[in-house]
Amino acid sequence: MITKERITAYINSLDKDLPPKLYKLEQEALKNKVPIIRKETQGVIRFLLNLQKPRRILEVGTAIGFSALFMSEYSPRDCKITTIEKVPMRLIEARKNLANKDFPQRDKIQLKEGDAFDILSNLVEAKESYDFIFLDAAKAQYMNFLPNLMKLLEEGGLLITDNVLQDGTVINSRYSITRRDRTIHGRMREYLYTITHMEELETIILPVGDGVSISYKKS
Numbered sequence: 177m178i179t180k181e182r183i184t185a186y187i188n189s190l191d192k193d194l195p196p197k198l199y200k201l202e203q204e205a206l207k208n209k210v211p212i213i214r215k216e217t218q219g220v221i222r223f224l225l226n227l228q229k230p231r232r233i234l235e236v237g238t239a240i241g242f243s244a245l246f247m248s249e250y251s252p253r254d255c256k257i258t259t260i261e262k263v264p265m266r267l268i269e270a271r272k273n274l275a276n277k278d279f280p281q282r283d284k285i286q287l288k289e290g291d292a293f294d295i296l297s298n299l300v301e302a303k304e305s306y307d308f309i310f311l312d313a314a315k316a317q318y319m320n321f322l323p324n325l326m327k328l329l330e331e332g333g334l335l336i337t338d339n340v341l342q343d344g345t346v347i348n349s350r351y352s353i354t355r356r357d358r359t360i361h362g363r364m365r366e367y368l369y370t371i372t373h374m375e376e377l378e379t380i381i382l383p384v385g386d387g388v389s390i391s392y393k394k395s
């Protein structure tokens with residue numbers, strides 16, 4: 177946790193409660209150690225959904241469908257959500273949750289199964305576009321996804337990226353990072369440098385949860 181734990185706990189205590197079914201799914205995910213968006217990140221996303229009122233959301237990294245169902249709850253009724261996942265074990269749970277009648281907004285969501293790198297290329301080829309993109313997959317691949325995400329993101333759209341501060345270790349010198357984590361450390365720093373220096377984007381990095389960046393694509 178990047179900000180002081182007590183402050184985070186206090187802010188979270190002020191947050192709105194999740195609808196009961198979503199709360200149950202969140203608790204199940206936490207119990208099974210599925211890495212879903214943290215409470216404080218949920219607040220950022222809910223706020224941005226209210227502000228942006230997206231028509232088309234793209235999510236990279238479905239896991240078991242928690243964040244997709246969360247976004248379906250707080251986005252406009254006619255919004256469509258495309259979410260991508262590749263790991264078979266996660267897909268079994270995601271299919272089940274996204275078909276669960278307890279989530280009345282689930283019909284907004286389309287699950288795409290496979291590697292995001294290929295699916296993003298297919299979406300570009302099909303000339304799809306999105307006004308809200310949530311990137312929450314393998315951190316080391318964010319840089320590889322970026323060119324296609326930029327093509328898919330509409331002007332005036334938002335690109336939200338989770339886990340960008342890697343529990344704060346992103347600020348450490350590469351020499352203090354274990355050899356195993358050096359590649360991911362370098363790639364995340366490269367990603368953050370790129371999205372904060374691109375002409376087309378206005379980006380802010382928030383030390384919320386595990387670090388969230390919000391990039392606005394300028395007209």
Ligand SMILES: C[S@@+](CC[C@H](N)C(=O)[O-])C[C@H]1O[C@@H](n2cnc3c(N)ncnc32)[C@H](O)[C@@H]1O
Nearest residue numbers: 212213237239242243261262263291292313314
């Ligand atoms: C942090 S979890 C997503 C959590 C989810 N967004 C939530 O908050 O409920 C990241 C997910 O991305 C998936 N993933 C990682 N790399 C991927 C790739 N190249 N293509 C598709 N899915 C990928 C992982 O299998 C994992 O389930």
